[in-house]
Amino acid sequence: MSGFATRLRKATMVEHREAETRSFISRLMAGSVPRAGFGALTAQYLIVYRELEAAAETMRGNAIAAPFADPALSRVPALEADLAYLGGPPEPTAAAQRYADHLRAFCHTSPEHFIAHHYVRYLGDLSGGLLVGRKVAATYGLHDGGVSFYDFDHITDPKAYKIAYRERLDALPLDEERLSVLVAEAQHAFALNGAVFTELGAAYPEAISPAA
Template sequence: MCQDNAVLSRRPPEGPLVTSVADTTVTPSLSLAMREGSRAEHEAAENSTFMSELLDGKLNADAYAALLLRLHRVYDALEAAVREQAADPLVAAVHDAALERLAAIEADLTHWAPGTDPAGVDSPAASAYATRLRAAGEWGGLLVAHHYTRYLGDLSGGQVIGRILTRTFDLPEGVGVAFYEFPGIPKPKPYKDAYRARLDDLGLDAAGIEAVVAEVKVAFNLNQALFAELSADIEDYRRLDS
C-alpha cells in the first residue's frame, strides 16, 4: 500500500497513548499543551541544586565548564538529528539554522575548558540524552519535543543565565557566553510567538499532542539528570569564597 510521507510523519509511534480528548471536536493548542504539560518539570529544573547554586554565584568555573561539555554532547546529537530529519514536515516547521548552538558552545569551550574533548567526558547522563535524541528520529514529533525543550528554554531563561555568568565570573565583553547570544534572532519574544504559532499549525490530533507532550517531559527529565549528575560533585564545584 502506498503511504503518503506527510501523513506518516503526522502519526505518533504506537504505544499506550491517552486519548481522553480524541473524541471531542476541540483540538487543544500544541504549544499550550507543551508548556502546561511540562510546568512541573520546568519548575524542578529551575530549582535543581546545580542550577540554583550556579545562578546564586556559588559555583566555580569548573562547574560551568562541566555543564557546557555535557551540553556539547547534547547539541551535537540534537542538531545532527534535526539536519537528518529536516525534510520531515513536523521538523521542518521548527528547523532554523539561526537557533543552532554547537558552534557557539565550541567557541565558549575555548574559554571554559580549552583543549578538553567533549567526547572524552565521562557522563552517563549526556550519553543517555544523546541516545534518546538519536532515537527521536523515528517520528518527527519526538524531535520537535526535544527541539522545543532546549531552544525555547535557551531563548527564555537562557538570556538571564548569560547575564548572571558574565557578572559572576567577571567575564570580559563577548567572552564565554556565545551560547546565550542569538545574532540571527534579535528579538526572542516575537520569535517564540511565531515558533508557537507554527507548532499550533501542525494540525496534530489529540493523540499526537499527547505523544509530543510526553516526550517534552522526557526531555526535561534528561536535563534534570544532567543536573543531578553534576550535583553529585557539587563539593568540587563550590567557590572557595562563597
C-alpha cells in the same frame, strides 16, 4: 489561549519549576558553582546539542518538523568556541550520554519526538537561558568569551521568535495520539536535563568562593 502551545507549557510546568528551583542551574544562578562546573555544563551541552542538531539536519527534510529546524538556532559552533575558551575536552557524564543516545534513537525518524526535545531546549534557551547567560558572565567575569551559547546572534528579537514558535506548535498537523506522545516526550526531555544537572551538582559541590 487554548492551543497546543499552551497545553505543552502547562503539561511541563512542574518539571520547569523543578529545573528552575531545585537543580545545578539554580545554584548557577546563585553564583555557587565553581568555574570548572560551568565548564563541565558547557561540555555536556555540546554532547547533547551535537545530537539535537544532527537530528535537525535530518528533520529539515520532514514536512511536519522542518518549520522548527531553523538553522538560526544552531548552538554547536557557539558551544565549541565556548569550550575552547573555558578549556577542557568534553568529559561526558553518564546522564549526558544517555540523553544524547536517546536523541539519536528517536529524533531522526519521529517528528513528535524531535519537536518535543527541540521545544524544551531552544524555547528554554530563548527564555530563562538569556538570564542564565547574563548571570554566569558576571559570576565568572566572562567578558570576552565562554558564554556565546547564551547569545543568539541570528535571532534579533527572542520574544517575537517565541510567539512565532508557539504559533507553529498550535498549527501542528498531528492527531491527538501523536500530540500526546509529544507532550510525554517533552516531560521526558525535562527529566533527561534534570539528570544531567543532578550529576553535575554531585560532581561540583557548592563553592564557597564562586569564581574559584
